[in-house]
Amino acid sequence: MSFMDYLGFDRSAGLYASNSQEDFLNHNWQDKNSVIRIEQLEAVLRDTAPASIVSEIRDGLKKVGMSIRLNPYMMDLIDWRNAETDPIRRQFLPMLSELEPDHPCMSVDSLEERNTSPAPNLVHRYPDKVLFLVTSVCPVYCQYCTRSYAVGQDTEKVRKDNVTSANGWAAALEYIRSNPTIEDVVVSGGDIARLKPANIKALGHALLDIEHVRRIRFATKSVSVLPMKFLTDEAWFSAIVEVAQRGRQMFKSVFVHTHFNHPREVTPLVEKAMRRLFSEGIHVRNQAVLLRGVNDDPETLIELTKKLGRVNIQPYYVYSCDMVLGTEHFRVRVPEMQRLEREVRGATAGFNTPLFIVDAPGGGGKRDVHSYEYRDDKYGISGYRSPSVDPNRMFYHFDPLRELEAGARAEWRAPGGREAILQRLGILRPESVAAE
Ligand code: SF4
Incomplete structure (x- = not known):
């Protein structure tokens, strides 16, 4: 070839x-x-x-x-x-x-993952699901990374938290064992492409051995950015297959979650990797991020959705770009995201149509972009409720400043402007807004 x-x-x-x-x-x-x-x-x-x-x-x-x-x-x-x-x-x-100046409500950990960590390397927000952070390295580093507080090397702006190695996983595993409500474990980081095969097997089998764990999701961007990993790293590929096969025998699901954002990323080599995964019965879902200047038009999103479908990757989510420091230039306003969702829906089968999601700042979790219960167009604010996380709290998302009319933009940028706007609107408890 x-x-x-x-x-x-x-x-x-x-x-x-x-x-x-x-x-x-x-x-x-x-x-x-x-x-x-x-x-x-x-x-x-x-x-x-x-x-x-x-x-x-x-x-x-x-x-x-x-x-x-x-x-x-x-x-x-x-x-x-x-x-x-x-x-x-x-x-x-x-x-x-x-690059654009940060919105005043941005932070280094906009989802407040560090505030919902009951054990090192573990985030527990939804009752039945945990996020297990197993590494802080990836095959590539995405500039819009949600977890920029921990992933990659230090930069001049951000010193990274430590994510412990395999030796430090015991406390997280014990927490999962002792919480029978946990059915679903996302193994992420970082990227499991950076785990040794022995560690994938050890962690995968330890999770499968916990009776109440029903679903494991291995998160790796390597399907999109390093597809040869599935073709030339036999030991690593075999480790995933071994855990998935044992899961199937136990009537538990072990899936791969990956991350494509642009149709050009779906190459023939990706198809080759997917043929291997598919032949082993391993299901792959995609979690794209909506990024201005990358995929924020209907044609690109529809082409991405269809190309993923053709290689048997389920286009599961399109996320809004999280409100992480240094990402203002990537962000798209909520009404535009709703328009894009309407354009994409109907272009292909419903089961292959992604949900457009706002991961609510402050830790509200994933909310359908259309489901806000509060909206202020002038200041670009959308409020989402998340009853399974906190029935008494509203979680707020803020549109990028470039999209607001000049007066509102100037108000946000003025010294003390953020506090003045939030107070005047009378809608926010201080802890409802992700900011540092
Ligand atoms: S692959 Fe995922 S975890 Fe790694 S830098 Fe990209 S978004 Fe962050």
Whole structure:
């Protein structure tokens, strides 16, 4: 097979054309040759992109909460001739000129995961579900990451929390064992692509051994950004298959959750990885994030939905971009998200149509974008109730400032403006707003 057959684009025009096909299609080679420092990016792009692009990224990185990590496969998916507007570049490599000042209600942990952590590495918000954070590293680093308080390297803006290694999982497992209401465990981080096969097996079997745990979800973006992981890392792939097979025998589900945002990411190599997963009976769901300049138009979202369906990935969610520091330029206002949902619904079968979700700041959890019970158009505020989390509390989401009329925008940005607006509206308890 040629590179065109694997990648869906002609790699002879790519950045790593002098490397062999065998290397390029190997997960280890991809990891080892990932760009993690600006000097490496500069070296790789020397003959391809103007120096001004790297300089913009260097300055952008000083303002955001996420470090960079991008492997050759993803570097080659970027159209460097149109780097400023390229939807893949935009997700991973921030350019100073595209960044916008943070909304005053943004924070480094907008979902307040750290406030609902009963044991190290565990987030317990919904009665029957926990989030088990097993690592703080990923094959790539997304600039809009919800968990920028812990994932990746420290940046000038954010010092990262520690997520403990496999040695520190015992307390979290004990908490799950002693809480029979917990049926559902999301194993995430970070990304399970970075776990050793032995740790995937140990954790997977330990969870399956807990009688009340009925569902395990392994979260990995590698289906989209490192599909060769499923083709050349036999021990790792076999570990997932082993846990999934045992789960099936026990009448428990072990699924993979992944993360595609743009149709260009669904390459022939992804199809090859999915054929392997599908043949082992492993179900894969996608959780996309709605990102301005990446996928915030109906055509792109419909194409993404259909391409995922064709490789047997269920398009499960489209999330609003969380209100995390450094992400204002990615955010889309709630009414626009509702419009996009209406455009996408009906384009394909209902079971393959994603739910458009606001993960309510402050820890309200996932709410249907249409389900707000309070709306203030002038200040761009939507209030969501979440009875299973807290029946007495409203959780508020704030539209990006660029979308408001000039007067309201100036009020938000004035010193003390946030407190003045919230007080005047009389709708917010201080603890209802995620801010630091
Ligand atoms: S793969 Fe997920 S956890 Fe990792 S940086 Fe991207 S969004 Fe964050």
